[in-house]
Amino acid sequence: MSEDERAVARERVIESMEQSAEVYGLSRSAGRIYGVLYFFEEPLSIPELVDETGYAKSTISNVTRTLTRVGLIRRRSSKGGGRRVQYTAEREVWFILQDVFQQYVQREIQTTLRTIQRAQAQLPDDSEPEAERIEELRDTYEDLQEILSLVSEFTAAELRDALESYDR
Amino acid sequence: MSEDERAVARERVIESMEQSAEVYGLSRSAGRIYGVLYFFEEPLSIPELVDETGYAKSTISNVTRTLTRVGLIRRRSSKGGGRRVQYTAEREVWFILQDVFQQYVQREIQTTLRTIQRAQAQLPDDSEPEAERIEELRDTYEDLQEILSLVSEFTAAELRDALESYDR
DNA sequence: CAGTTTATTCGGCTTACTCCGAACAAACAA
DNA sequence: TTGTTTGTTCGGAGTAAGCCGAATAAACTG
Numbered sequence A, B: 001m002s003e004d005e006r007a008v009a010r011e012r013v014i015e016s017m018e019q020s021a022e023v024y025g026l027s028r029s030a031g032r033i034y035g036v037l038y039f040f041e042e043p044l045s046i047p048e049l050v051d052e053t054g055y056a057k058s059t060i061s062n063v064t065r066t067l068t069r070v071g072l073i074r075r076r077s078s079k080g081g082g083r084r085v086q087y088t089a090e091r092e093v094w095f096i097l098q099d100v101f102q103q104y105v106q107r108e109i110q111t112t113l114r115t116i117q118r119a120q121a122q123l124p125d126d127s128e129p130e131a132e133r134i135e136e137l138r139d140t141y142e143d144l145q146e147i148l149s150l151v152s153e154f155t156a157a158e159l160r161d162a163l164e165s166y167d168r
Numbered sequence C: 001c002a003g004t005t006t007a008t009t010c011g012g013c014t015t016a017c018t019c020c021g022a023a024c025a026a027a028c029a030a
Numbered sequence D: 001t002t003g004t005t006t007g008t009t010c011g012g013a014g015t016a017a018g019c020c021g022a023a024t025a026a027a028c029t030g
Helices: A002-023 A028-039 A046-053 A057-070 A093-121 A130-151 A156-165 B002-023 B028-039 B046-053 B057-070 B093-121 B130-151 B156-165
Strands: A073-077 A085-089 B073-077 B085-089
Touching (some): A028 A073, A028 A085, A028 B130, A046 A057, A057 A093, A130 B028, A130 B093, A130 B156, A156 B156, B028 B057, B057 B073, B057 B085, B093 B130
Antiparallel strands (some): B073 B085
């Protein structure tokens, strides 16, 4: 009974991860591969992931690359057992989120902010309504940038605490 | 010179919005339509948006629907001037973000959390390592849920202040 | 060395998305 | 009523993405 039940529970959670992956702009296969790695104690090689997931070798190769780039899994080249590369899941979800925010959202905000600033600099102060609109945008984006850079230094528990204890 | 310069500045910012739209999973057209509405004082009808953007009527119709659903623009039926529906941009970016988090991210987290809880309930306590893994997941997701629901009550300035003044 | 195992790259198939134009529907104007 | 304006829906063309299998490359084993 034990192994069976565990497999069912695992499968449910992994399916949920597939779905989440789609919501956040990754492929279903990425969700599954991450999920399988999430539950495995030991690092897995590509052939092992092929066995576990049923995906083609090439798919595993491509998806592991993007998962590594995004920071969801880690690659370790273990020359040891003859197998060459192995992957483990980054299980600290909070770290993953911080990474994503830092890598993508912050970056996105920064380039937008630069565009806004350039547009603003080149625009006479009195040109309504554009000047006002752009000014508003800049303020918001500067707030966002500051918030994100602050959040990147918090743990989840700290952030929660900071919000709960804040008195307006 | 004035109108010309303003048009250039507007165009730059709108192009940047097109790009952001893509990053966040919307189409380029969605970014442009939002951008055009963002800078216009008065609400615009679909034919006017066709003129301003160059997109086909059907495209405007479809994209405005999704933009409305997401909360980026608002639809008002003005029976007044013969034109039937008109759109305005929601310019408070912070509200938009809160909306998105509430509608999509919170929802996503909630369904995931439910799945995790079900899997956990149905799993004997001593079934390592699954039980531990699922327990970790649940904790993180509960933190996330709490953080998001707290953030939804903050303004951007308040959030910034809360983070800046928090002392560990 | 040849043979085996592993990882990446390439071309192709299928599916999904974006956008368009045409057809249709609904409200108004004469 | 007929004609006009506006909005939605539908089918299709072009394009991008996911995944596969085969070919290739690179490292180890005998």
